Amino acid sequence: MLGVTLKDRKRAADIRSTTKVEDVPKKMRRLKWRWTGHMTSESRMKWSKIKIEWQPRNGKEKEDRDRTAGLNPTCQWSVYTQHNHIPDEHFAVTEMVGPRYRVLAGATLTSFFSVGQVLLGAIARAVRPWRTLTLVLYAPQLVTVAYFWLMTESVRWLLSKRRYADAAEVLRAAAAANGKRLSERAAAALRASAERERLEAERKAAERAQAPWLPMLVLRSRPMLFRVLVSPIWWISTTFIYYGMSINSVNLSGDGYFNYMAVTAIEIPGFCTAYFLLDRAGRRPVLCAAFWLCAACQFGYVFLPGATVQTPASLGYCFSTRQCIRKLGAWNEDFLNSTSVKLIDNLVYIFEQWAVSLTLYLVGKYCIAIVVAAVYVFTAELYPTQHRHSLFAFSSMIGRIGSITAPMTPALAQTVWEGLPSTLFGSCALLSGFLILLMPETRGVSLPDTMHDAERVGQAGPSAKDDAAHSKSSQ
Known part of the structure; x- marks a missing residue:
């Protein structure tokens, strides 16, 4: 590409080595970590112990290990304390507004989460060393201590x-x-x-204390057992795709920081779309369409090797434009070196290497943002009030498997196949879309209070709650 100097390439390599996701196996080889398993047996106990330890090769590696020994516990504690206050913030905001504006308040709060991610990309682009970046990101959080005096109690x-x-x-x-x-x-x-x-509340608590154990209630109800087994699958898919796409966005062609900011900013219209469509089109159509469109975008991205445009129309446009530039350059060498021609050539190169792949990626992230906003509502409406928190927490807890495995996808792309992460994302979205179709529609249905009410969710006629009240009054 015209206009790209060696200095620019060195700077790009420096960016990748400071704040971007590195290839895990490559880093392991670079640091020469050796993981050895030792099997020791004891004659009296008749059992074996497996011990995995890190053996440093030289004194410098031992010094690095000792210096960073407290880094991992510190990071774990930071993640725990940060994510611990997110539900409290959500509850505090929703309790400050009336029932009419709670959905809007939740969507607004979630949108500001995306705004924070966009700011993260912008700050990371300006502050390259990760230690300085950590200080810049965490220092302003000390201001939240003032919330103790600014916010009122619930x-x-x-x-x-x-x-x-x-x-x-x-x-x-x-x-x-x-x-x-x-x-x-x-x-x-x-x-x-x-x-x-x-x-x-005390009366209901006493009734729950005398009721059978919750797992036994679920096992006795075939519809509830099916929902409890199926809902964690689409939760795993949602977290896996959502966090995986954010992590892999820095590996797209073009500026990794801009890609990350664009991928996180596209979540805001996704949340707004879910807010407007859930009560109009229904839960199942919105979730199913969002999952499948996300899958289509991911599978389409796989067929763009090297994040290069491969469609005939775009290839013809780029080929004809560059051929025209070359012919004019052969006729007039000064024309080839002009600033306008360099600009056109750079724009064509950007279109080839970046535009279509990023567009597909953004549409996929837009769809999974719709899923994130809708899956909370849909899952909660499938469970009865008596056990909604417990069953919802179970689905969400199992869904964290997706967020745990998502950071491993860049290493899979480097070691196995560059299209493997997108293939996994598309497969999970395709499967979850089919599973959503097996669930009942909950739009316009009263929230179920008991297991019996929850079993009748989505059936024709009056809602389960109204039907139960009618049968009780007739007795």
């Missing part, structure tokens, strides 16, 4: 702890901010309502 939590005076103070402050006034009668009615809810 009114629902205060009512559940029978701290009615504190709850009334928070509500009075909120009413004053909106130009309203909380009367004493309203505060007394709120206290009476909270007492009734507390007594009802």
